[in-house]
Amino acid sequence: MNIVILAAGQGKRMHSNLPKVLHPVAGKALAQHVIDTARSLAPEKMVVVYGHGGEVVRSTLNSADILWAKQEPQLGTGHAVAQALPEISAMGQTLVLYGDVPLTKASTLKRLLQAGKDGLSILTVNLLNPAGYGRIVRDAAGQVQRIVEEKDATPEEKLICEVNTGIMVIPSSHLADWLGRLSNKNAQGEYYLTDVVALAVAEGVPIHTAQPDGEWEVLGVNSKVQLAELERVHQRNLADAMLVGGVRLADPNRIDVRGELGYGRDVFIDVGCVFEGKVELGDAVEVGPYCVLKNVKVGAGTRIAAFCHFEDAVIGPDGVLGPYARLRPGTELGPEVHIGNFVEVKKSKIGAQSKANHLAYIGDAEIGQRVNVGAGTITCNYDGANKHLTIIEDDVFIGSDTQLVAPVRVGRGATLGAGTTLTKDAPPDALTVSRAKQISLTGWVRPQKIMSS
Numbered sequence: 001m002n003i004v005i006l007a008a009g010q011g012k013r014m015h016s017n018l019p020k021v022l023h024p025v026a027g028k029a030l031a032q033h034v035i036d037t038a039r040s041l042a043p044e045k046m047v048v049v050y051g052h053g054g055e056v057v058r059s060t061l062n063s064a065d066i067l068w069a070k071q072e073p074q075l076g077t078g079h080a081v082a083q084a085l086p087e088i089s090a091m092g093q094t095l096v097l098y099g100d101v102p103l104t105k106a107s108t109l110k111r112l113l114q115a116g117k118d119g120l121s122i123l124t125v126n127l128l129n130p131a132g133y134g135r136i137v138r139d140a141a142g143q144v145q146r147i148v149e150e151k152d153a154t155p156e157e158k159l160i161c162e163v164n165t166g167i168m169v170i171p172s173s174h175l176a177d178w179l180g181r182l183s184n185k186n187a188q189g190e191y192y193l194t195d196v197v198a199l200a201v202a203e204g205v206p207i208h209t210a211q212p213d214g215e216w217e218v219l220g221v222n223s224k225v226q227l228a229e230l231e232r233v234h235q236r237n238l239a240d241a242m243l244v245g246g247v248r249l250a251d252p253n254r255i256d257v258r259g260e261l262g263y264g265r266d267v268f269i270d271v272g273c274v275f276e277g278k279v280e281l282g283d284a285v286e287v288g289p290y291c292v293l294k295n296v297k298v299g300a301g302t303r304i305a306a307f308c309h310f311e312d313a314v315i316g317p318d319g320v321l322g323p324y325a326r327l328r329p330g331t332e333l334g335p336e337v338h339i340g341n342f343v344e345v346k347k348s349k350i351g352a353q354s355k356a357n358h359l360a361y362i363g364d365a366e367i368g369q370r371v372n373v374g375a376g377t378i379t380c381n382y383d384g385a386n387k388h389l390t391i392i393e394d395d396v397f398i399g400s401d402t403q404l405v406a407p408v409r410v411g412r413g414a415t416l417g418a419g420t421t422l423t424k425d426a427p428p429d430a431l432t433v434s435r436a437k438q439i440s441l442t443g444w445v446r447p448q449k450i451m452s453s
Contacts, residue, residue, distance in 0.1 A: 001113070002088040002172060003043040006080045007031045007061075007099030008051030008071040013223040019053025020221065021099035022060055025231050026238070027258025027276055030221060031061055033102030039065065040106045041113075044092070047084040048099070076190030077166065078182040085176055093117075094172045096193065101220045103234055104167065108217055112210040116169035119206030120197065122147070123167040125218050126211070133163035134194055136209070144207040147194035151187035164194055165218040171205065242269075250289075264300065288322065296327075299335070313345075316352070334369070348379075351394065363387075364406065368394035374418065376401040393428070 011020025021031035028036075031048070038046055050057045051071040058068060069083040081096060088094060093116060095109065108123070115121040122144065124136050134149045135157050147164045148157050170178075178196040186192065200207060212218055216233045220226070232253075238261075239252035247267045249255060254271040261275045264283035272290040279293045282300035287293070291304055294311040298304070302315055305322030312329035315321070320338045330347030333339065337350050340357035348362050351369035356362060358375035364387050365379050377398050379390040388406035392398070396410050399418030410416065411428030419435050426432040 001041070001043045001092050002045045002047070002084075002094040003038045003041065003097060004081055004084045004088065004094060005031065005034055005038060005046070005048045005097045005099050006077060007034075007057060008049050008074050008080055009100065010052040010074070011100070011222065014221075014227075015224070019057050022053065022057065023221065023227055024258075025102050025221075025227070026234055026256075029060060030102045031057070031099035034097050034099055034104075035061060035063070035066065037104060037106050037109070038095075038097060041095075041109060043095070045088045047087045049080045049083050051080075076184065076188070077193035078179055078191035078195065081175070081193055082179045082191075085179070088172065088175075090172050090176070092172050094170045094175055096166070096168055096170065098166055098220060100222070101165070101167070101218060103219065103230065103237075104212065104217045108210070108212045109167075112167065112169055115208040115210045116171075119208060120171060120200045121169045121208040121210060122197065123165045123218065124162050124209045124211055125165055125215055126161050127163055127215070128161065130158075130161050130163045134166075135160040136162040136164060138162075144197065144209060145201055146198040147192075149186065149188070149192060149194065165212075166193075167218070168193070170196060174200070174203075174205065259294075270306070282317065291322075365390040365392065367392045368396070368412070370394060371396045372398060374398050374400035374402060378403050380405045 007021040009020055014020050014023065022029045025033060045067060046065055047067045047069050048061065049069045049071050051074050067087040069087055071080045071083045093113060095113060112121050112123050132150055134147045135153055136144060137146050137148055137157060139145050178199045181199060182191040182195050184191050197207060219230055221230055235256055236252060238257045239249055239255050243249060243252060246265055247263050247269060250270045255269060256274045259275065259277045262280040264281065266284045267281050268286045270287060270289040273287055274292045277295035280297045282298055284301045285298050286303045288304055288306040290306055291308045296310045296313050298315045299317030301317050302319040308322040308325045310327040313327040313331040315333045316335040316337060318336045319333055324341045325339045326344045328346035331345045332349045334350060334352040336353045338355040338357055339345060343356045343360045346363040348365040350367045353369055354367055354371040356373035360373050360377045361379065363379050364381040371392055380403050381387050381390060390404050390406045391409040393410060393412040395413045397415045399416050399420065401419050402416050403421045405423045408422055408425055410426045413429040414426045415431045416422060416426060417431060417433035420432060421434050
């Protein structure tokens with residue numbers, strides 16, 4: 001089997017410098033959705049026909065299993081497929097897909113391929129409002145005779161509700177001959193791929209049709225409005241699948257999955273959350289409203305409060321995080337760790353039952369178990385040129401407003417008094433304090449506000 005993906009269109013109505021097929025749905029380019037689905041069908045040859053956007057399209061979508069064919073100028077869909085002929089096999093079937101129709105399911109395409117085993121097959125759909133689409137013209141016996149484009153259709157043909165999606169399976173042995181016989185004598189002045197249907201009928205090649213499970217599978221994108229509509233359709237489909245899988249969503253219309261989201265049992269996700277890359281949520285995880293998780297693994301029973309932002313982090317079970325917590329790349333949290341409001345953690349390991357509940361920065365650190373990090377604590381990990389490591393051993397208590405100037409180690413069971421600036425290692429099981437002598441000045445007068453005249 002050959003698969004040809006047409007991705008040469010300019011997309012003028014997108015009003016964008018970005019080629020149309022590279023605009024994202026669920027964080028992935030339109031054409032990448034199509035390529036991934038095509039790849040799941042295990043074709044012998046997969047050819048992407050590109051034009052507008054040129055090397056940007058190639059460099060963005062390039063993969064070892066993709067062959068490329070350039071269409072320049074763009075003279076219609078039949079002309080586009082013809083550009084792929086040198087790259088594809090003349091045996092078997094050729095499936096034609098479109099780079100701006102991203103949501104067609106593999107199961108639908110498999111039905112279409114099966115239907116076309118002994119001839120040509122067309123993916124059609126019945127629309128209440130078929131305006132703008134090519135109509136499927138059948139004879140009195142219900143056999144497909146041809147496809148007529150909207151601009152070439154008669155008033156009677158425009159009343160037909162069964163339309164062509166553009167997706168079809170063509171016998172590869174006929175493809176070169178039929179494409180070579182196409183004419184551009186039509187309202188658009190283009191070479192329509194759909195005209196091969198009439199050629200197949202004339203030669204007695206059987207014509208079959210198949211339909212998708214949902215109309216949304218064949219929706220294409222020609223404008224930012226349609227892109228936004230398709231995004232919501234796709235996100236609602238993902239949300240419905242999550243609900244069926246047991247996830248409780250506060251509002252299935254207010255969630256965005258831009259990658260892969262795995263989940264266990266009894267997961268709850270509040271409104272406005274965004275999941276990017278690969279995210280895994282363990283059993284009974286709760287995610288509060290307006291959180292962003294990118295490439296994050298969350299252990300069972302962890303509760304994430306509102307407005308947290310996590311990226312490239314591993315979170316252990318039964319943690320309590322947020323609100324307004326930030327985990328940056330390289331963060332690893334053990335079981336029952338608490339990371340509170342306005343705490344930022346970067347490239348650090350924090351052991352079981354340790355807590356940093358308020359207004360702290362922990363970077364390039366290794367923190368043991370049962371450590372308490374006081375409010376306002378900072379690991380001073382950067383000297384202006386290099387990053388340095390802070391090590392805090394088990395059962396340490398760090399008072400508020402402490403600065404740990406790396407590289408430095410705090411021994412097991414140590415206590416650092418509030419306001420300490422630690423520049424040398426602190427011994428275990430001891431209180432370390434670094435403060436100026438406290439004094440009180442009598443007769444001191446607090447400055448008064450100067451009233452403007």
